Amino acid sequence: MRSGERLAGGPLSLSLAARFGLGELPLPLLIGAGMVLFWSALALLADVIAPFDPNAADYDAALVPPNAAHWLGTDNFGRDVLSRVIHGTRADLQMGIIGVLCPFVLGTVLGSIAGYFGGAVDTVLMRVVDVTIAFPFLVLMIAIITVLEPGLTSFYVAVTLVGWVSYARLVRAQTLVLKSSDFVLAARSLGYGHLRIMFRHILPNALIPSVVFSMSDVVLVILAGSAISYLGLGVQPPTAEWGVMIAEGQNFMTTAWWITTFPGLAIVLLALGFSFLADGLGEKLGVRE
Amino acid sequence: MSAPVLRVEDLTVEFTAPGGPLRAVDEVSFELAEGEVLGLVGESGSGKTLTCRALIRLLPSRRARITRGVVRVGELDLMTLPESAMQRVRGERIGMIFQNPMTHLDPVMTIGEQIGESLRFHKGITRRDAAGRAVELLRQVGIPDPALRSRSYPHSLSGGMRQRAMIAIALAGEPRILIADEPTTALDVTVQAQILRLLLDLRDRAGLSIILITHDLGVVAETCETVAVMYAGRIVERAAKRALLRAPLHPYSQGLIRSQPGAGAPLAELPSIPGQPPSLADLPQGCRFHPRCAYVIPRCREIRPPLADAGAGRRSACLRWQELACPS
């Protein structure tokens, strides 16, 4: 491919090696991608990497500070903290990803319908959005989970019912803008039907800000998930999950600080990874938050 | 003959890029005499806007750097001045107006306030005096009911009036040189004529010297005295307007003139320049126009043609300019 590519009748044609990827990747993108990959590897290979069974209790070695045998110490049941943190990655990563995917899909569908068809559909939907946004989202989620049974599934339902609004608004805004763009007008003049225009022409372009937003949303969902689990409403003990670990260790914060600190650190680092990814992706795709 | 008010020598602007620096403006030199209207002509990508922004050191991004050049205004060399001194130069010695007035006017300040801001900064007068002077300036640029307009916001003005307002702001500091970057391109034809007329009146009344950047040869024909044609960052021809339009001495100028509709017979095929302007990352060796040139010879690929003296004050960067002057 010719190295000189032209930009919109503009004065400069800078060299870009390819449309995506190679060439200039912003540093945050690389750092973030690296961190996320690291955690993903941890989650996938948890069984292989973790030195101990996360649920194996060893009362003789309870509340042991970090040492050669247990790098991050043990908790009050004698379970190896390092192994629990590693296994906890699975739960938190899963919460983050599914907890973003479901609202993303629901919000995108509703937002694009509202934006494209406008009129009464749009008005009704926007009022629903307004009502949902009025509640602090954690409060709303706790309310929903309490009504359903506490557990991971309820968490997903709650986060979907609460989180779809951000995506709906983003996609709707983009749809409105794209609806009056020249290439959509061209598509109409070519006789293309509504479905084709919506799915082939509008949506792929409308999704970009949502994708960038979803990266930072993962951070919020992971934090929410940990908080919910900390409150005992999400992941149930004895499953290893960082929020649960913090809850279980809070009584020992002064005596055995390692039980709460390391899972806390893990949450921060995972969130940071996604945050960098979001920044880098945003910079790369030209979206400013 | 008085000394030129502006002298640009070997101005060069480069952009940093992963594959090496890209030269967007390449050793551009020209002079502006007092009271002259110089047309800087070129298509998009020719570097004409960048040249003028580099003149006043208002480069668009941090990646752009002026790597060579001397810009003399009076006794000053603008390239050596500190930024604080440049702020005085901009507006007091050289003013600039742009293509799209709506984006270059502050939407939350009234016109009067914007003119006043320039007046207070450059002339140091009080706010009350500035308000009065602003109205006077608006009258001079031909805005009807200037007192009322002075209190209006940009969005309530039409395109032509916004452009006049921008001219008023640019002239508030009483610069002797005005750079007009495609001031009429975004305007309707009837309004365009009015704005060009205004610029010429201001030149006559206030002794302005004007650099008019444009891609429209018709505008050049009606308003400019001298013309410099730019292509891919270089000046390829410089001449008095009449001489250039009657007998261009560079194949690009020639192609440009001939491809204007209205030049030839209606419904016939328009002579056009084949191909497209080169990308900065992929500049041709030797003469940058040679891949598209009908007069190309092997030497054109090897050496970079200098902007040679073509007699009678003209200059051409074509090795074969003499043949263009007298086609056999």
Add this chain to the structure above:
Amino acid sequence: MTALLEVRDLTVHYPLPFGIGEIMTRSPRRVVQAVNGVNLRLERGETLGLVGESGCGKSSLGRAILRLIEAKSGRVLFDGTDVLALDKAGLFAFRKRAQMVFQEPHASLNPRLTVAETLAEVLRVHRVCPRAAIEARVPELLEAVGLSADLGARRAAALSGGQCQRVAIARALAMGPELLISDESVSALDVSIQAQILNLFMRLKREMDLTMMFISHDLSVVRHVCHRVAVMYLGRIVEFGPTEQIFRDPKHPYTQALLRAIPRMDPDAEPPAAAAASEPPSPVALSAGCAFHPRCPQAMDVCRGPPAPALRRSDQAEVACHLYPV
């Protein structure tokens, strides 16, 4: 023989959103009167130019003709059938026969699709050729508009303005329409590229036997490619006739002002004299009577009051001006 396109009394109004003050005083809704009772005829094989400055309604007229925007009233007869009354199936069939090329080269192409995908989509949706043949047909289309086949893998951002317009033209002509409307499609291009695209239009018109409508604010472009020209001002056609006639002997005062204002690339050109005074009013609060009379140097009393002057014959042209007898 019926004209290919006949526009009768077409009116397009855009309602403006209500302001609080208007709701309180129950004022009637303000509208932008973009097109007001326009009549046009386009014969097969001709190129009609539609000129005017911004706000005159020429783009709205072009889009209303293709039914891309709603018209308030009037009829658009394409080959005898009223486009504005077509049902869904009829509209789909009509779209195959009448197409448009837009002004902004990059904006009219979907940034996510490659050139080949864009063209293949047209062929597929309109079943221009059997599916198996689509892949071979795309390079042919590209070559027909002067692009090399390997540009098919690129996306719009990797193309120049001229190349984008060529793709847009290829897309519009892929299903073999009879009518092609160019809505300022060369205005955003550099002069040397503009010349190439104009040549392309003229060549394709000959080869494909097209009928064209050329909307532009650039009179010299229109003069070069059009057989007949219609001049629009604030939603009405004020003058209409053969190109050379209009340019050599403009009758309507607005046309005269317009022509005087065009910068001419004449080596001995003089700076412009003051052209038409002030600027066009907004097409929201149009005066009754002739739309141009507030700026007209030859305005008479009759010009002020309703009705607006109708088009009447004068020599070979039609003019909407009271200066000329009906």
